[in-house]
Amino acid sequence: MATADRKDDHIRINLEEDVGFQELTTGLERYRFVHQALPEVDLGEIDTQVVLFGKKLAAPILVSSMTGGTDQAGILNRRLAEAVEARGLAMGVGSQRAALEDSGAVSSFSVRAYAPSALLFANLGAVQLNYGYTVDQCRRAVDMLEADALILHLNALQEALQPEGDTRWRGLLSRIGEVCASVGVPVIVKEVGWGISKQVALRLIQAGVSAIDVAGAGGTSWSEVEKHRATSERQRRLAAAFREWGIPTATSLAYVRAAREDAGRPELPIFASGGVRSGQDIAKSVALGADLVGLASPFLRRAKESTESVIEEFDLVSAELRTAMFASACRDIGSLRQPGVLLQAGEAAVGRWALPPGNPTQVQYDGQAGQRQVSRPIGVNVGNRRVPGTARNGEPEEGLLEKFASEWLPLVEEEMQQVLAARHPALAEHYGMMQYHMGWADDMLRPAAIPAGKQIRPLLCLLACDAVGGNPAGAVPAAAAVEILHNFSLVHDDIEDGDETRRHRPTLWAIWGVPQAINAGDGMFALAYTALLRAWGRFGTDDQSPSLGGNGLALETLERFTETCVGLTEGQHLDLSYEKREVVTVAEYLRMIEGKTAALIAGSVTLGALFGGADSETAQCLHRFGHNIGLAFQIQDDILGIWGDPTATGKAVGNDILRRKKSLPILYGLGNGAVGEQMRSLWRDRPSEETLPEALRLLDSIDARGWSEEQVRTHHDKGMQALNETLGERTASSLLSRLSNRLLQRQR
DSSP: OOHHHHHHHHHHHHHHSOOBOSSOOOSGGGEEEOOOSOOOSOGGGOBOOEEETTEEESSSEEEOOOOOSSHHHHHHHHHHHHHHHHHTOEEEOOOTHHHHHOGGGGGGTOOGGGOTTSEEEEEEEGGGGGTTOOHHHHHHHHHHHTOSEEEEEEOHHHHHHSTTOOOOOTTHHHHHHHHHHHSSSOEEEEESSSOOOHHHHHHHHHHTOSEEEOOOBSSBOHHHHHHHHOSSHHHHHHHHTTTTOSOBHHHHHHHHHHHHHHTTOTTSOEEEOSSOOSHHHHHHHHHTTOSEEEEOHHHHHHHTTOHHHHHHHHHHHHHHHHHHHHHTTOOBHHHHTSTTSEEETTTTOSSTTOOOTTSSOEEEEOSSTTOEEEEOOTTOOOTTOOOTTSOTTSSOOTTHHHHHHHHHHHHHHHHHHHHTSOSSGGGHHHHHHHHHHHTSBOTTOOBOOOOOOOOHHHHHHHHHHHHTTOOGGGGHHHHHHHHHHHHHHHHHHHHHHTOOEETTEEOHHHHHOHHHHHHHHHHHHHHHHHHHHHHHHTTOTTOOOSSOTTTHHHHHHHHHHHHHHHHHHHHHHHHHHHTTOSOOOHHHHHHHHIIIIIHHHHHHHHHHHHHTTOOHHHHHHHHHHHHHHHHHHHHHHHHHHHHOOHHHHSSOTTHHHHTTOOOHHHHHHHTSHHHHHHHHHHHHTOOOTTTHHHHHHHHHHTTHHHHHHHHHHHHHHHHHHHHHHHHGGGTTTSHHHHHHHHHHHOOO
């Protein structure tokens, strides 16, 4: 079939058939705006303008690439272009392959005459670069449209479902890179409706693209379109099998944002399209980080009628965007992106303890105000259930720990996001700083999804709750509390140590200054207690744990949490004081890490046990377990800081020596006879790249690594002994044991 005929088919099917996803959605429906009853801005003041590729747009609205190549398509493109020009928006055309193959089709794409000042995007299928197209054809497509930029679209799945599809995709990335380097205009790469993953986005950014359009799943299912075009039963069945395939638009948007951050290109524009249908969808997409938002189906249907009809649709969509901004107290597009403007549906749900739909915890109310029952995840038998955290045969199930973490840690993340959400637009920066540190926002305080730590402490909290027979759902807020507390300590550590980077990004103080970073850290400290209060609410005021009646649970957990906070500050005091001393003993160092590291890990385990219904004696045994595992964890970290594999740790061998960090192996060396004297001499002269080999040789001569590894095993064994006092014969197969063993064996 000729390219032009295929395009006519696509238009007809989109207009006449139901080709949307049936189950998969864009994900935008999971978000709600925080209504501001007193916006303190006039509706007429709302400014939706943006600048992209040097052109000012009245709103971040793109008529997504749809059509061209036939007489009918030419009429539609002209009407769309006239409307775009009238309202100062952006427009892309459909694939121009038909015009490159047949000069008679050029006029259907030549819309510059109808939109002389608009931002226009040319468009070609990227895969054609593997079928003989070169930079020359790309330039011809740009010239044909007098375009401001070129879109190269990705449609691998669609090509696989077409009998005439182009399925040679090997080596395409390098050819895209060649076009980016030579075509002379910005190059945008977009999907056609199945979304772009983080891995693909990273590769595209590295290839030199100027922007990425996620074009996620949730709108038109091109698999379904191809099903309607199929000429055989086999083709229909194959296409039908992929109707629900793809990455939802909101998810893909998060993936590309994360890739942009990892690539060090936070300024790279991101377009959001795929199932966007309204002004509120546009507002949500912008709030989630999009710079331009594409719509297709709503405009295509109106273009079939007239230019005026398209303009009416533009005006309606723009009015809805402005109204959403007005009701959210967002004066301009920049303020729409501030943290706290948009919440996930679970955060905005009615009822203090309502959880978002679709998570592994089933929430029910018994009909009486304030009485809430939380059942365990589906598939886990509560009555006469199997031993918590173990397989039926006593051996750990393959992937059981990963499954547990994947079920429960997202709930902890949601809980933390609720606790650290902005309470008023005027405080957006204050809470935005916290969200930046947590990896939920970039340095412009736009939503992001950046990995922020291993979340070992909340996982230990939930595992301890499960290990004593409790429901982890009740301990989720407590797990959030310990993770927020941990991150508070990191914010202050960075200030006190003068560290300018953490997790490969600038620290809070390095961006916003020491005073504001201190204040943000203090806020996280206070909000950690807020999270703990939410945990008490899960039990109700009259609820009793098996051993702590009345308010016993609240008082016990408050005391334990406060002890943890005190331990953290004591450990930090000792750490700072040791920096001024030349001689620090191993015993003094262990006392210090009992506060800095072990206190929080022990507190995490203890809180989980208490919320799981453990009595004080059991909780104390698990506290000893956590205390010793915390010591082993820190010492293992010290070992990796000197001898860790750089490919795993991301740090050079001997990094802690060069930083003059008084870690356990170094203190063992400094206090060891004649070797100690030589080490102290190196220390006083400040270790350098030149003296590092000598320092490593001295440590090796007294087997400092072997001695330190023995300390790790000693504390690990003490932890296992304490765990055995609690779990007995279940110890070896418990998830707590399994996680502690992994911590012992970790390489980063």
